[in-house]
Amino acid sequence: DIQMTQSPSSLSASVGDRVTITCRASQGIDRFLNWYQQKPGKPPKLLIYTTSTLQSGVPSRFSGSGSGTDFTLTISSLQVEDFATYYCQQSYSSLISFGHGTKVDIK
Amino acid sequence: QVQLVESGGGVVQPGMSLRLSCAASGFTFSSYAMHWVRQAPGKGLEWVAVISYDGSNKYYADSVKGRFAISRDTSKNTLYLQMNSLRAEDTAVYYCASVPTTAAPDWGQGTLVTVSS
Numbered sequence: 001d002i003q004m005t006q007s008p009s010s011l012s013a014s015v016g017d018r019v020t021i022t023c024r025a026s027q028g029i030d031r032f033l034n035w036y037q038q039k040p041g042k043p044p045k046l047l048i049y050t051t052s053t054l055q056s057g058v059p060s061r062f063s064g065s066g067s068g069t070d071f072t073l074t075i076s077s078l079q080v081e082d083f084a085t086y087y088c089q090q091s092y093s094s095l096i097s098f099g100h101g102t103k104v105d106i107k
Numbered sequence: 108q109v110q111l112v113e114s115g116g117g118v119v120q121p122g123m124s125l126r127l128s129c130a131a132s133g134f135t136f137s138s139y140a141m142h143w144v145r146q147a148p149g150k151g152l153e154w155v156a157v158i159s160y161d162g163s164n165k166y167y168a169d170s171v172k173g174r175f176a177i178s179r180d181t182s183k184n185t186l187y188l189q190m191n192s193l194r195a196e197d198t199a200v201y202y203c204a205s206v207p208t209t210a211a212p213d214w215g216q217g218t219l220v221t222v223s224s
Contacts, residue, residue, distance in 0.1 A: 032208055032209075034206075034212060036152075043202060043214050043215070043216050043217050046211060046214070049210070049212065050210075053211075087152055089152070091206050092208070094157050094164075094166060095154065095157065095166055096154050096157070098153070098154065100151050101152075
Protein backbone atom coordinates (compact mmCIF):
# COMPACT_ATOMS: atom_id res chain seq x y z
CA ASP A 1 0.00 0.00 0.00
CA ILE A 2 1.12 3.56 -0.69
CA GLN A 3 1.64 5.72 2.37
CA MET A 4 1.17 9.47 2.12
CA THR A 5 3.08 11.71 4.52
CA GLN A 6 1.85 15.25 4.82
CA SER A 7 3.65 18.12 6.53
CA PRO A 8 3.28 20.10 8.60
CA SER A 9 0.38 18.61 10.56
CA SER A 10 -0.67 22.11 11.50
CA LEU A 11 0.37 25.68 10.90
CA SER A 12 -0.62 29.14 12.00
CA ALA A 13 -0.66 31.90 9.44
CA SER A 14 -2.00 35.38 8.84
CA VAL A 15 -4.25 36.68 6.11
CA GLY A 16 -2.09 37.49 3.12
CA ASP A 17 0.61 34.95 3.95
CA ARG A 18 1.97 32.50 1.41
CA VAL A 19 1.36 28.97 2.67
CA THR A 20 2.98 25.77 1.47
CA ILE A 21 1.93 22.23 2.39
CA THR A 22 3.92 19.23 1.28
CA CYS A 23 2.95 15.64 0.64
CA ARG A 24 5.34 12.74 0.12
CA ALA A 25 4.38 9.34 -1.26
CA SER A 26 6.12 6.14 -0.14
CA GLN A 27 6.63 5.23 -3.79
CA GLY A 28 6.36 7.00 -7.12
CA ILE A 29 2.82 7.97 -8.05
CA ASP A 30 3.56 9.87 -11.28
CA ARG A 31 1.29 12.93 -11.07
CA PHE A 32 -1.77 11.17 -9.67
CA LEU A 33 -2.19 13.36 -6.63
CA ASN A 34 -5.27 15.28 -5.50
CA TRP A 35 -5.72 18.00 -2.88
CA TYR A 36 -8.85 18.65 -0.78
CA GLN A 37 -9.96 21.33 1.62
CA GLN A 38 -12.27 20.42 4.47
CA LYS A 39 -14.14 22.59 6.93
CA PRO A 40 -15.84 21.25 10.09
CA GLY A 41 -19.04 19.36 9.42
CA LYS A 42 -18.58 19.46 5.65
CA PRO A 43 -17.39 16.87 3.13
CA PRO A 44 -13.96 17.33 1.55
CA LYS A 45 -13.93 19.85 -1.27
CA LEU A 46 -11.70 19.10 -4.25
CA LEU A 47 -9.19 21.86 -4.93
CA ILE A 48 -6.67 20.35 -7.33
CA TYR A 49 -6.43 17.05 -9.20
CA THR A 50 -3.62 15.33 -11.05
CA THR A 51 -1.09 17.48 -9.18
CA SER A 52 -1.82 20.84 -10.74
CA THR A 53 -5.25 21.01 -12.41
CA LEU A 54 -7.43 23.50 -10.61
CA GLN A 55 -10.97 22.30 -10.05
CA SER A 56 -13.61 24.54 -11.60
CA GLY A 57 -14.57 27.39 -9.28
CA VAL A 58 -11.46 27.17 -7.10
CA PRO A 59 -9.61 30.48 -6.74
CA SER A 60 -6.35 30.84 -8.61
CA ARG A 61 -4.45 31.56 -5.39
CA PHE A 62 -4.37 27.77 -4.98
CA SER A 63 -1.76 25.90 -6.98
CA GLY A 64 -0.13 22.48 -6.95
CA SER A 65 3.15 21.08 -8.19
CA GLY A 66 5.34 18.01 -8.05
CA SER A 67 5.73 14.58 -9.53
CA GLY A 68 6.96 11.15 -8.52
CA THR A 69 7.01 11.20 -4.73
CA ASP A 70 7.06 14.87 -3.70
CA PHE A 71 4.17 17.28 -4.07
CA THR A 72 3.25 20.76 -2.90
CA LEU A 73 0.05 22.73 -2.38
CA THR A 74 0.57 26.48 -2.30
CA ILE A 75 -1.83 29.19 -1.28
CA SER A 76 -0.32 32.39 -2.62
CA SER A 77 -2.18 34.82 -0.36
CA LEU A 78 -4.16 33.27 2.46
CA GLN A 79 -7.72 34.48 2.85
CA VAL A 80 -10.08 34.19 5.81
CA GLU A 81 -12.11 31.49 4.07
CA ASP A 82 -8.98 29.35 3.59
CA PHE A 83 -8.65 28.47 7.26
CA ALA A 84 -9.42 24.76 7.12
CA THR A 85 -7.82 21.33 7.01
CA TYR A 86 -6.12 20.18 3.81
CA TYR A 87 -5.58 16.60 2.65
CA CYS A 88 -3.57 15.07 -0.15
CA GLN A 89 -4.72 11.81 -1.76
CA GLN A 90 -3.05 9.52 -4.29
CA SER A 91 -5.02 7.91 -7.10
CA TYR A 92 -2.10 6.02 -8.65
CA SER A 93 -3.21 2.83 -6.95
CA SER A 94 -6.75 1.45 -6.87
CA LEU A 95 -6.22 1.40 -3.11
CA ILE A 96 -6.34 5.15 -2.75
CA SER A 97 -4.75 6.68 0.34
CA PHE A 98 -4.70 10.03 2.10
CA GLY A 99 -2.27 12.18 4.00
CA HIS A 100 -3.13 12.76 7.65
CA GLY A 101 -4.09 16.36 7.00
CA THR A 102 -2.74 19.85 7.63
CA LYS A 103 -4.80 22.18 9.77
CA VAL A 104 -4.35 25.82 8.84
CA ASP A 105 -5.46 28.22 11.55
CA ILE A 106 -5.22 31.90 12.32
CA LYS A 107 -2.04 33.24 13.88
CA GLN B 108 -23.79 17.17 -13.13
CA VAL B 109 -22.45 14.31 -11.06
CA GLN B 110 -24.44 13.49 -7.94
CA LEU B 111 -23.61 10.90 -5.30
CA VAL B 112 -26.14 10.59 -2.50
CA GLU B 113 -25.44 8.31 0.44
CA SER B 114 -28.11 6.88 2.70
CA GLY B 115 -28.60 4.18 5.30
CA GLY B 116 -26.61 5.57 8.19
CA GLY B 117 -27.86 5.57 11.75
CA VAL B 118 -27.25 4.38 15.28
CA VAL B 119 -26.59 0.68 15.79
CA GLN B 120 -25.35 -1.46 18.64
CA PRO B 121 -21.96 -3.17 18.55
CA GLY B 122 -22.11 -6.46 16.68
CA MET B 123 -25.04 -5.42 14.54
CA SER B 124 -25.20 -4.85 10.79
CA LEU B 125 -26.02 -1.93 8.54
CA ARG B 126 -26.16 -1.43 4.78
CA LEU B 127 -25.22 1.86 3.20
CA SER B 128 -26.33 2.91 -0.26
CA CYS B 129 -24.98 5.49 -2.67
CA ALA B 130 -27.22 6.59 -5.54
CA ALA B 131 -25.23 7.85 -8.51
CA SER B 132 -26.36 10.10 -11.34
CA GLY B 133 -24.95 12.45 -13.94
CA PHE B 134 -22.26 10.10 -15.22
CA THR B 135 -21.86 6.62 -16.67
CA PHE B 136 -21.82 4.70 -13.38
CA SER B 137 -20.97 1.41 -15.06
CA SER B 138 -17.69 2.80 -16.39
CA TYR B 139 -16.07 3.81 -13.10
CA ALA B 140 -14.58 2.13 -10.08
CA MET B 141 -16.22 3.34 -6.89
CA HIS B 142 -14.91 3.80 -3.36
CA TRP B 143 -16.11 4.10 0.19
CA VAL B 144 -14.12 6.46 2.42
CA ARG B 145 -14.83 7.19 6.07
CA GLN B 146 -13.95 9.82 8.62
CA ALA B 147 -14.22 9.17 12.34
CA PRO B 148 -15.13 12.16 14.53
CA GLY B 149 -12.21 14.57 14.70
CA LYS B 150 -10.00 12.28 12.59
CA GLY B 151 -8.67 12.18 9.05
CA LEU B 152 -9.92 10.46 5.93
CA GLU B 153 -9.61 6.68 5.73
CA TRP B 154 -10.15 4.66 2.58
CA VAL B 155 -12.47 1.69 3.25
CA ALA B 156 -13.11 -0.24 0.05
CA VAL B 157 -13.11 -0.12 -3.75
CA ILE B 158 -15.03 -2.01 -6.40
CA SER B 159 -14.06 -2.13 -10.06
CA TYR B 160 -16.27 -0.72 -12.77
CA ASP B 161 -17.75 -4.15 -13.52
CA GLY B 162 -17.82 -5.46 -9.95
CA SER B 163 -15.27 -8.16 -10.65
CA ASN B 164 -12.61 -6.84 -8.29
CA LYS B 165 -13.04 -5.68 -4.72
CA TYR B 166 -10.43 -4.56 -2.21
CA TYR B 167 -10.73 -3.61 1.44
CA ALA B 168 -8.77 -1.82 4.13
CA ASP B 169 -7.36 -4.23 6.70
CA SER B 170 -9.53 -2.57 9.35
CA VAL B 171 -12.75 -3.80 7.69
CA LYS B 172 -11.63 -6.91 5.81
CA GLY B 173 -13.90 -9.86 6.53
CA ARG B 174 -16.62 -7.64 8.04
CA PHE B 175 -17.59 -5.23 5.25
CA ALA B 176 -18.65 -6.02 1.69
CA ILE B 177 -18.83 -3.58 -1.20
CA SER B 178 -21.15 -4.20 -4.14
CA ARG B 179 -22.85 -2.37 -6.95
CA ASP B 180 -26.05 -2.64 -8.97
CA THR B 181 -25.53 -1.11 -12.37
CA SER B 182 -29.22 -1.38 -13.23
CA LYS B 183 -29.98 0.92 -10.29
CA ASN B 184 -26.82 3.05 -10.54
CA THR B 185 -26.26 2.30 -6.87
CA LEU B 186 -23.23 1.42 -4.77
CA TYR B 187 -23.57 -0.47 -1.50
CA LEU B 188 -21.57 -1.15 1.63
CA GLN B 189 -22.73 -4.02 3.79
CA MET B 190 -21.26 -3.59 7.25
CA ASN B 191 -21.39 -6.54 9.64
CA SER B 192 -20.03 -7.09 13.15
CA LEU B 193 -19.87 -3.35 13.71
CA ARG B 194 -17.55 -1.96 16.35
CA ALA B 195 -17.37 1.35 18.15
CA GLU B 196 -14.34 2.26 16.06
CA ASP B 197 -16.46 2.02 12.90
CA THR B 198 -18.29 5.17 14.02
CA ALA B 199 -17.72 7.67 11.24
CA VAL B 200 -19.16 9.62 8.37
CA TYR B 201 -19.09 7.35 5.32
CA TYR B 202 -18.60 8.86 1.89
CA CYS B 203 -18.92 7.25 -1.49
CA ALA B 204 -16.58 8.58 -4.14
CA SER B 205 -15.55 8.19 -7.72
CA VAL B 206 -11.79 8.73 -7.96
CA PRO B 207 -10.63 8.37 -11.55
CA THR B 208 -6.88 8.36 -12.06
CA THR B 209 -6.78 11.19 -14.60
CA ALA B 210 -9.96 13.15 -13.95
CA ALA B 211 -11.57 15.05 -11.13
CA PRO B 212 -12.90 12.95 -8.26
CA ASP B 213 -16.49 13.30 -7.09
CA TRP B 214 -17.75 12.76 -3.56
CA GLY B 215 -21.11 12.50 -1.87
CA GLN B 216 -22.16 14.45 1.20
CA GLY B 217 -21.73 11.47 3.51
CA THR B 218 -23.89 9.49 5.92
CA LEU B 219 -23.18 9.15 9.63
CA VAL B 220 -22.86 5.74 11.23
CA THR B 221 -22.77 5.61 15.01
CA VAL B 222 -21.99 2.34 16.76
CA SER B 223 -22.95 2.57 20.39
CA SER B 224 -24.71 0.57 23.06
